[in-house]
Amino acid sequence: MSEMIKVAVDAMGGDHAPLEVVKGAVEAIKTREDIKVFLVGQEELVKKELEQYTYKPEQIEVVDAKEVIETAEPPVNAIRKKKQSSIVLGMNMVKKNEADAFVSAGSSGAILVGGQVLVGRIKGVERPPLAPLIPTEKGVALLIDCGANVDARASHLVQFAKMGSIYMENVVGIKNPKVAILNIGAEEEKGNQLVKETFPLLKACEDINFIGSIEAREIPHGGADVIVTEAFAGNIVLKLYEGVADTLLTKVKEGLMSTLRSKIGALLIKPALKQTLKAFDASQYGGAPLLGLKGLVVKTHGSAKANDIKNSIIQCVTFREQEINSKIKEHICTETEE
Amino acid sequence: MSEMIKVAVDAMGGDHAPLEVVKGAVEAIKTREDIKVFLVGQEELVKKELEQYTYKPEQIEVVDAKEVIETAEPPVNAIRKKKQSSIVLGMNMVKKNEADAFVSAGSSGAILVGGQVLVGRIKGVERPPLAPLIPTEKGVALLIDCGANVDARASHLVQFAKMGSIYMENVVGIKNPKVAILNIGAEEEKGNQLVKETFPLLKACEDINFIGSIEAREIPHGGADVIVTEAFAGNIVLKLYEGVADTLLTKVKEGLMSTLRSKIGALLIKPALKQTLKAFDASQYGGAPLLGLKGLVVKTHGSAKANDIKNSIIQCVTFREQEINSKIKEHICTETEE
Missing domain, CATH: 3.40.718.10 (Isopropylmalate Dehydrogenase)
Incomplete structure (x- = not known):
């Protein structure tokens, strides 16, 4: 089997979490054997949702995140203080190369700030844009x-x-x-x-x-x-x-x-x-990527259902397979590298 | 009879001029006896259109304008050079107090420039906004x-x-x-x-x-x-x-x-x-007023039909009756008069 493509998913983000997020993750891994999803969220809740489904255990892993960042929280503070939140933990996995991408339907502000601060920009990219x-x-x-x-x-x-x-x-x-x-x-x-x-x-x-x-x-x-x-x-x-x-x-x-x-x-x-x-x-195409980061971060809308989550995960797979970040480096860095 | 409210109308402006403009003007004057419309445009064309209708002759007057400003023309140049265009003549009528307002479905650029340059701003108004x-x-x-x-x-x-x-x-x-x-x-x-x-x-x-x-x-x-x-x-x-x-x-x-x-x-x-x-x-409410000028200029959309023109003329009447410009002067000038 080829190398697994690893996607961390915010199991606590969005109006229908964890129910629809877990459902979407299970649907996503059923489309291909080489996807591994990390469901980042409150372990007990997430595992309880997972019990309803049959799936290959090597394709889903639950990562316990004790905290949740609420939509209304000031994002800079939330990212700084809630080290055990699903957003911070998921983004750190991308940073440490434990995951190729992170998908969240949670707080836009926290995702934008976290992407910049935790995942970090590709060298030469001045500002990472959100692109729905x-x-x-x-x-x-x-x-x-x-x-x-x-x-x-x-x-x-x-x-x-x-x-x-x-x-x-x-x-x-x-x-x-x-x-x-x-x-x-x-x-x-x-x-x-x-x-x-x-x-x-x-x-x-x-x-x-x-x-x-x-x-x-x-x-x-x-x-x-x-x-x-x-x-x-x-x-x-x-x-x-x-x-x-x-x-x-x-x-x-x-x-x-x-x-x-x-x-x-x-x-x-x-x-x-x-x-x-x-x-x-447009939801069949997945969520909005935050581009120019050292890894992919995808923001799906707050009311995301299982299908949106599934498509966002598949979008991460394509992103990885097409080596988008190498292509970005190639086209951006030639001009702006200091 | 009370004093007439005088509205100059660009008979050459828009996709359906002069046909729909003339029709709209006739419909407008039929709603009230104290409206007088000046149809500014190529006299022969406009008079030919007017022949189809019966109306009180004292309520409509044709003002000959030999030139037409096209939508694609650079507006500053057009306003400067086409002195005999319907837009320039109509706006000059407002400036000279021969008309209370000017309605046009013609070139937006020319109307914005003409409003500022020909009609002129109320003292204290920094920029006249277009407000649909x-x-x-x-x-x-x-x-x-x-x-x-x-x-x-x-x-x-x-x-x-x-x-x-x-x-x-x-x-x-x-x-x-x-x-x-x-x-x-x-x-x-x-x-x-x-x-x-x-x-x-x-x-x-x-x-x-x-x-x-x-x-x-x-x-x-x-x-x-x-x-x-x-x-x-x-x-x-x-x-x-x-x-x-x-x-x-x-x-x-x-x-x-x-x-x-x-x-x-x-x-x-x-x-x-x-x-x-x-x-x-929203067309029942008339066109977009260009506010803050020494008289009213109304821009209706390029595809305006008779009903839009009629409603724009009636809008000018209300504007005049409600003495909007006195109210604007009162509220703006207290703070910004130099």
Whole structure:
């Protein structure tokens, strides 16, 4: 058997932990024999959940973590003080090479801070960006950065573009991905100061397929594969996506339930509608990777279910197999190594 | 008869000009006898369109404008050189007090530049923001600023908050509107440099009902009535709103048309669905005002139809009747008059 790919998973993170996390881990290891999952969390709770399943014992190991970092805790403090938390222990496993990757549906802040402080950056990477996949009409696009670095500089954005491009090509499988910078107009002279500074740098960048600016309107239409932005705007895109979709589907449902006639119609359209809307869901691709670290850290959303956890684990496997970090080192370090 | 409220309308602006513009103008004057519309555009074309309608001749006057500013033209140049364009002539009418307001579905850039250069700012207003209304579950929210001032400063945002609040209260009719700053987290310490600087200023501002930060996810749910932001983020919100809604409704339609069963269902749900989705449409409130100018300038979207033009004209009437500019002067100038 080939070498195992080891993924540490935060068994205590997210709204449905440990139940859905444990379920997702079991589902993930059943897809391949060479995955080993470390379930990091309160041992007793996690083991009790595990009892329900049959699986190969060499593929799952429980790592006891007595503490839990809550979502509302100030992240810097939490990482510093809760040494026995699932997030700190899981990240330390990545740091010590005991795991290749860490997956968590827990506190975003703690994951971002922990990634930087505990796992550490690849030499040459200035800022590690958080890069979720968002659904588009054509599939998915990578939104990079989305929460890690507000007030980023142009040089950071160039690194985001390179890392995002490598990720989309090798993990998601989009050949020569189209890279665009999020902007408020299509023309080169449009934009704020940061975009104006970054645009020519991206244009001059030979190792990416830069297609210019993308307006927010074009993101859902699939106008680019990698959307480069600093975290403030990126976070707004991510959250508004959710908010508008949510509100609109609520309105559609209200419409369907408003008259007897429409209720009958609703029964008829339900299966077909479910099918098309399912295509507009990025969770099948796993969570958001925090790129540029010495190991992979993946943040899945707080409401993650078993399927999200499973896909995030599989994403870690692809990340490792495709040697993304070697590729990042190759493309980033040539320019910024001091 | 009371004094006429005079609105200049760009008969050449937008995808459906002059046809829909002329139609909208006629519909608007039929709602009230004290509205006078100046249709500014190529006289022959406009008069030919007008021939189709019966209306009181004292309520519509055609102002000949031999030139047209195209959407793609660099705005500063266009405003400087095309002195006989509908935008320049219409704005000059506002400047000379021959009209109270100007409505255009034409080039956003030219309207923003023309508003500043030709109409001019109210003394004390640092930057005039463009403030569209966006639909929410509860009605509408004012997004201010949305395209006029990228890289704005904290003092600008405070003025936006005040002007937006006055507009929502007096033109849209929301008593004591909830004002929030667009942010990437709900907590006061979150945000980029600009938000961190602006937050305490808004908190200290006595003449607005400041409720703190709003995350993009909460905008469609109607979490605030006035959403304060600089133009880069505001423009992203506006355009992504459109893009996500568009894509999602396309997906819903695809679902409805995908099987025979769903097609029958679609016929049954259509009237009810149309009804609920209509509520999620802000065009009934008119276009986006460019606030803080010595007169009102309203930008309606490029694809504006007669109904949008009509509502934009009525919006100008309310703006005038409610003496919004006196209120803006009162609240802005006390602090910033030099």
